[in-house]
Amino acid sequence: MKLRHAGVPDSARVPRAARGGWMGRTLVALALFAVIGPFLWILTASFKQQIAIYAGQFPFAPTLANYAEVLFGRRSDFVGNIGNSLAVASISTLAVLVVGSLAAYSLHRFRWPVWVSAGFLGWTLAFHMVPVLTLLGPWYIAFRELGLYDTRAALVLTHVTVNLPMTVWLMSAFLREIPPEVEEAARVDGCTPLQAFLRVVLPLAVPGLIAAGILAFIFSWNEFPIALTLTSRQTATVPVAVARFAQQYETQHAQMAAASIISTIPAVLLMLLGQRFIVRGLMMGSVK
């Protein structure tokens, strides 16, 4: 199934038959309210004093104290957590793009026996469907034995693995859209397969790389259970830190709200900058 409308043009020709009535518009309005309402609620909570949250005050005197406490408080490592998350997410994204696009190209271009290609793609798909919780035990043991427990390297390795299926499937879908004649031409001009891949195929697959890259970055930034079990204080990522605010003996609601808002910043930025790619990526990942 192809996405015909990559960017939905406003006031596109909506056929009269498909035009909704008041019920449709009410439903859309309700849905928008339901989606945006909770974000606004937690955003306002993050600017309230804890006491104002408890009293349910509105209007309230806005304060940046929660953000200051989360970022620079004496007992907080949040800046370190952000550093860990940024490092793990960017390195694992770069790595998965390299490994994933190479694998996708190899399966796409070369004649592999069916058991290799089907085996590889089937295995990634199956792995993608199994809850990651089932592999955390063996990962924990293996990384302890290797001395990689509680390191960012362990997180990078696992995040690359977790994002590999999505990347390979997405890149395969994008590679299939490149006409084979383009590569033929490169070959005729004397390019080796490697040169054809680097100079001709990859530049054409840039939209795919961006889509896969954005999704991989966000998945890695958001990932919680692996980070929860393979890290401790020094290497904890942002989601682990957010969960700590919620899980402590006494939940610190105001700081939890501020930390949550900070944790959503990459998603919001990437959504605004790369919506086109994200939608295309999510679609191809699921529909193809």
Add this chain to the structure above:
Amino acid sequence: MTRSSFVSRSFKHWSLLPGVLLLAALTLYPLANLVRMSVSTIEFAEGSEIWRFTPRANLAQLLADDVLRPALVNTLVFVVVSVAAEMIIGLALAIAVAGLVRGKQWVRTAMILPILVPPVAIGSMWKLMYNYDFGIFNQTLTALGLAPVNWLGSTSLALTSVIVVDIWHWVPFVFLILFAAVEGLPTDLLEAARVDGATRWQVVWRIMIPLLRPAIIVAFLFRTILAFKVFDEVYLLTSGGPGTATELVNLHLYKVFFEQNQLGYGALLSLAVIAAIVAFLVTARHVSVAVRAQ
């Protein structure tokens, strides 16, 4: 032979190699290790591991695990109810948004947000909103003169509250898939039906939904599989409580592994979960092949 020509000639092989190595080291080997762990008791003493071969004890523990049954039942309820609700609301929303004359893009932008933000942030958000003393729901109820409700703390309501969060989180995903499918429907066909005197409802029921069936099946399968993977939000909201009211298989796995430190028994549970999912996939494949052949 120069180095560069060697690299290009064997490009076929080494291009696939990193992926294969990664999958072998981090999925295949751990899977094999799960089998070995599942028949063992593993203890940590002074930094070293002590493995003992205890297949019977692990199996006995599986049979005697009285959290497992509620966890299975809750997971099943969770998956069935949340996926059903997500499909219905997502489909209705896709058709409604496709019927808007303007503003489609804005709606779609807003809808992407819940898919992208960290699930942990979604958990915190709803934890605040569900709060008994000052959450938005109880504030509204008391303002209306009604009694506050213990959304997450009551055994009868907690699972429903958790399911609502999942629906909120994933309706947008179903919406995105189905919205693209609705936008791809042949407009002249819908127009012709209207000209022939079909009502709007008839167009939706008799023409749009049958044509959307492939996309609906895809969205359904995806959501079902992803719903089994739920962990983050529930860990934050209730951690399975009160009692076992919101205990899910994944939460139970986490607790067995990392709170009770039972790596051997946890491995046995993991294998059971993997087997169940493989069985589901095989069945789903047969069903979808049968449906498509109709």
